[in-house]
Amino acid sequence: MNALPLPSVLPPTAPDVAAVRAGNPDALAAVYHQHAAAMLTLALRLTASRADAEDVVHDVFVALPEALAHYEERGQFRAWLMRLTTRVALMHERRTARLERRDSLDGVATVGDVERDVLVADHVYGALRTLKPALRHVFVLRVLHELPHAEIARVLGISISASEVRLHRGIQQLRQLLRRLA
Structure with missing residues (x-):
């Protein structure tokens, strides 16, 4: 009796951390496409402002090659990236705490x-x-x-x-x- 071969299930591709650290734009783009939506959702929930959340995600990706110097490649990259997003969002909130401007959350995808x-x-x-x-x-x-x-x-x-x-x-x-x- 011949068994049917099991389909190959590949996990999502892990980011090429070394390439991102080196500033490779293609590697950075791959990380962006894989994680930006989740990062934006988290930042939006923390800041309660679409514009501020977009600024947070932008700031994370601008500083990502340098921040990866502190990434020890233990645990999940996504969890580390979400912690980084949280820290940047909190710093952003502190910087803009005096501003009372809050943008509309219309059109934001939720969970x-x-x-x-x-x-x-x-x-x-x-x-x-x-x-x-x-x-x-x-x-x-x-x-x-x-x-x-x-x-x-x-x-x-x-x-x-x-x-x-x-x-x-x-x-x-x-x-x-x-x-x-x-």
Whole structure:
């Protein structure tokens, strides 16, 4: 009895880190095409501004060849890239904290059930925009990106208990805001 050959399943191609470090534009473009959408979504959720999120992703890719000097090629490249995006977004938020300008989130692709209902997405993003950045950052990283509190604490430079408290407060405020909008 002859068994049918199993189809070859190849994992997504790993980036050529050495080529990106060397400034190879094709390697950098490959990383951009593979990861930019997820980075933009994360940055948008952290900054609550499409323009700021685009600036964050741009800043990450401009500095990526240099930042890769600190990448030790342990773990997943995508996870490292998302942590880098988070740090750049937080630095960007700090630089622009005095500005009250917030751009519309219209037309932004969202994740999960929110994708199916544009009105719900508008309400959720509207409510997220009203949260203080400290609460919004923890909420996005824990609930939407499922990072553990220990990782959130490390990235934000806060204690684990502060991360937990901020998440609790953020959820309470979001519930109140969404009840009023419903």
